[in-house]
Amino acid sequence: xxxxxxxxxxxSFGGLTAVSNVSLELFEGELVGLIGPNGAGKTTVFNLLxxxxxxxxxxxxxxxxxxxxxxxGLKPYTICNAGLARTFQNVRLFKDLTxxxxxxxxxxKNIKYGFLSGMLHLPSYRREEQEIIDESLKLLExxxxxxxxxxxxxxLPYGEQRHLEIARALATNPSLLLLDEPAAxxxxxxxxxxxxxxxxxxxxxxxxxxxxxxxxxxxxxxxxRIYVLDYGxxxxxxxxxxxxxxKSVIEAYLGEDVSDA
Amino acid sequence: xxKVIKHKGIKRLILIIxxxxxxxxxxxxxxxxxxxQATIATICINIILAVSxxxxxxxxxxxxxxxxxxxSIGAYxxxxxxxxxxxxxxxVLGVFAGAIAAALVGIMVGLPTLRLRGDYxxxxxxxxxxxxxxxxxxxxxxxxAAGLNGVPQFTNxxxxxxxxxxxxxxxxxxxxxxxxxxxxxIREDEIASEAxxxxxTKYKVAAFTIAAFFGGIAGALYASYFYFLKPDxxxxxxSVDILVIVVFGGMGSISGSVLAAILLALISTxxxxxxxxxxxxxxxxxxxxxxxxxHGLMGSKEIxxxxxxxxxxxxxxxxxxxxx
Numbered sequence: 001x002x003x004x005x006x007x008x009x010x011x012s013f014g015g016l017t018a019v020s021n022v023s024l025e026l027f028e029g030e031l032v033g034l035i036g037p038n039g040a041g042k043t044t045v046f047n048l049l050x051x052x053x054x055x056x057x058x059x060x061x062x063x064x065x066x067x068x069x070x071x072x073g074l075k076p077y078t079i080c081n082a083g084l085a086r087t088f089q090n091v092r093l094f095k096d097l098t099x100x101x102x103x104x105x106x107x108x109k110n111i112k113y114g115f116l117s118g119m120l121h122l123p124s125y126r127r128e129e130q131e132i133i134d135e136s137l138k139l140l141e142x143x144x145x146x147x148x149x150x151x152x153x154x155x156l157p158y159g160e161q162r163h164l165e166i167a168r169a170l171a172t173n174p175s176l177l178l179l180d181e182p183a184a185x186x187x188x189x190x191x192x193x194x195x196x197x198x199x200x201x202x203x204x205x206x207x208x209x210x211x212x213x214x215x216x217x218x219x220x221x222x223x224x225r226i227y228v229l230d231y232g233x234x235x236x237x238x239x240x241x242x243x244x245x246x247k248s249v250i251e252a253y254l255g256e257d258v259s260d261a
Numbered sequence: 262x263x264k265v266i267k268h269k270g271i272k273r274l275i276l277i278i279x280x281x282x283x284x285x286x287x288x289x290x291x292x293x294x295x296x297x298q299a300t301i302a303t304i305c306i307n308i309i310l311a312v313s314x315x316x317x318x319x320x321x322x323x324x325x326x327x328x329x330x331x332x333s334i335g336a337y338x339x340x341x342x343x344x345x346x347x348x349x350x351x352x353v354l355g356v357f358a359g360a361i362a363a364a365l366v367g368i369m370v371g372l373p374t375l376r377l378r379g380d381y382x383x384x385x386x387x388x389x390x391x392x393x394x395x396x397x398x399x400x401x402x403x404x405x406a407a408g409l410n411g412v413p414q415f416t417n418x419x420x421x422x423x424x425x426x427x428x429x430x431x432x433x434x435x436x437x438x439x440x441x442x443x444x445x446x447i448r449e450d451e452i453a454s455e456a457x458x459x460x461x462t463k464y465k466v467a468a469f470t471i472a473a474f475f476g477g478i479a480g481a482l483y484a485s486y487f488y489f490l491k492p493d494x495x496x497x498x499x500s501v502d503i504l505v506i507v508v509f510g511g512m513g514s515i516s517g518s519v520l521a522a523i524l525l526a527l528i529s530t531x532x533x534x535x536x537x538x539x540x541x542x543x544x545x546x547x548x549x550x551x552x553x554x555x556h557g558l559m560g561s562k563e564i565x566x567x568x569x570x571x572x573x574x575x576x577x578x579x580x581x582x583x584x585x
Contacts, residue, residue: 050456080458088456094449096561097442104439105446106457111439115467118438119431125438132439172458 001028002063003176003208004049004084009058011048018044020232021058024210026176031202031209033219033240036229037252042212043089045229046180050086051076064175081109085174087165089181089212095154099145099164102153103136106171136171142204143167143197159190163197170205179211183218191215195222220244228252281422288418298418302486304526305421306479309428311506311518313475316432318504319512319561320441321468322448323375324383328476328503330390333495334366335359335477336484337403340412343485352415352485356424359484360477366393367473371466390500397492408491409484416486424482428475433515435471444468448513509550511557516564521557 006024010017019041026032034042047053049060051074060071064083071079094102110132113124140146143163148156153164162182169177182198183191195218202209213219219226220240228236228243230252236243243249284301287293293301314328339355346354374385397403404410435441443464446454455461484490510521528546532539550558 052452052456075460076452076455077458077460080456086456088453092450092453092456094446094453097445097449101442101445105442105454105459108439108443109458113438115435115438115440115471118440119435121434121437129439168457 002026003028003030004063004210005059005061006049007059007061009045009048009060010056011044011053012056018232019048019055022229022232022234024227024234026208026210028208029202029206031198031211031222031224033223033226034210034212034229035214035216035219035226040229040252041232042229043180044232046086046178046212048072049079049178050084051079062176080172080174083173083175084178085169085172085176086178087162087169087180087182089184091158091161091165093153093161093165093168095152097153098150099140099153099156100133100136100149102164102168103139103171104132106168107132107135109172139167139171142201159186159194162186162194166197166201170201174207176208176210179209179213181212181214183213183215191218194218198222277426281419281426284422285418299486300526300530301418302416302421302482304523305425306483306486307503307506307522307526308425308519309475309479309482310503311510311522312428312432312515313472313479314503315507315510315512315515315518316436316444316468317472318507319514319518320436320448321444321465322451323465323468324379325386325469325472326383326497326500326504327370327386327388327390327393328472329495329497329499330386330393331363331367331473331476332480332483332499333390333393333397333492334363335480336490336495337397337409337480338362338477339481340409340484340490341402343413343415344409344411347413349415352413352420355485356478356481359481360474363477363480364470364474367470368466371469375462375465375469387497387500390495390497394492394495397495403490403492406491406493408489410489412484412488412490414485414488416482421482421486424478428478429515429519432471432475436515440464440467505547509547509557511559511561513561514557514559514563517557517559517562520559520564524558 002025004024004026006022009019009022011019022045034045036042044053048055049071051071055072058072062069062071062082062084069082071082071084094105111128113122113128117125137146137149140149143166145160145164145167148160153161156164166179166182179198183194186194198209199222201207211223223240225238226240226243227234228246228249235248235252236246284293288298310328310332314325317323317325336359338359339352342355342358343352345351370386370389374382374389377385398406436445443454443459444467446457446459447461447464451461506521506525507518509525510517510519529543532542535542
């Protein structure tokens, strides 16, 4: 069953076509990689999927709990509430807030009490806040951040900030998670730990994951399928080993073979 | 956990009652004379204005230069109602009618302007306040530039206290709620906030509206204490005055705004004895203080009861140690 279906997605900025006719299909429980050289349009694809940009043409459809949602033209917050969460290439935490608050904010859509109840701290406020705190702590515990719940996000080491960002995305209860270069800036040991973590949360939270990554060893190890993007177009897709040996992929990464010329 | 909350709540209540009764006692004994009472009224009104503006500027991160506009709406609406019905129920009705009118204008102005950011938003809000001022200047019912004279005086210490404490509690409670956190997340990172499912436009407008509501209350109290209103009282300079209190106390600190409102009013009252150089001294002081505390008196921290207790304990320990 598909979770996300992208059909002939195109985005032009003036005369520049950053993404052209990209079609993707993600199935339930899959872990798919989106790779490509610098400037291939990977992050633009993410921004189109999450509503930061509106596509020039093409369709994006998200399936969750038997419901179909067309995402093109929707605002980022509606897309998030429809079940698509993301992390950012450069970590975008709420830096001056505590670890706990970062996660609690992402649970905002679960809140049912109104403004007045929030101002007067009525019983509904107390009950729901307690639930949210419990949920958040459970989530933080999974990422081994429970004991740091009162620290400011900016004071965490870089690796933990990355983890917190994933925890925050999971707090929105998504069915599809987009990870934008989760291993960027991590050392090899941290990357190994992250690889395990991604595999684990996929099972635990019953997620479908699409990730952009430069670290080839990570992509090849954990992704079941890979899409390769170059100059805004999908130039290859399939199993990691097939993609690895694909001629146009090698050309895109290493340049054309010039020995014959 | 429940025990701790109760404990805290009781302590807070004691503090509130104590503050009220001490000032009330000083007024009835006559130590606080009429002149000082006017200063207290100014302080309370400024606290309400600064705390509500802080919700927009310090917590939601939107720059507004039009708070005096909301204040003037509250002031005129309350004045007109109390002049028609000069009684306590009339006054209460006036305060809330003024606050609601200000909040409605807040929504109307907020919806189109809050798409703007930073300096653009500042200019738009400044324009809004000017429009409101000019409307009052040209309306018959507000008596134009000559202003309204003889607004019945109902604002006294109990009312000032109720509304000031009410504002502080409502806004600090709001900030602890999920809606308040949504506002704060906009200040922290608007893109991330939107990506985490928060309708940032809605919460910006909400913050703007709540702040306008309380700004309206402050205006109403002002009208009913100083019994004279004219549009010029609510010009650009007044908006800047409020912003100065917020920045001086610390963006994103409620207790900072309260502290700054008290300090600045006291400084300004004290400087009345040097009328010629008053404004020069006042400005110079602001410059000096901002050089040494660029994030304001409190930064984004809050004074809590626990902090007082800690200071008290440490102080006792220190004193005991010294005596030995």
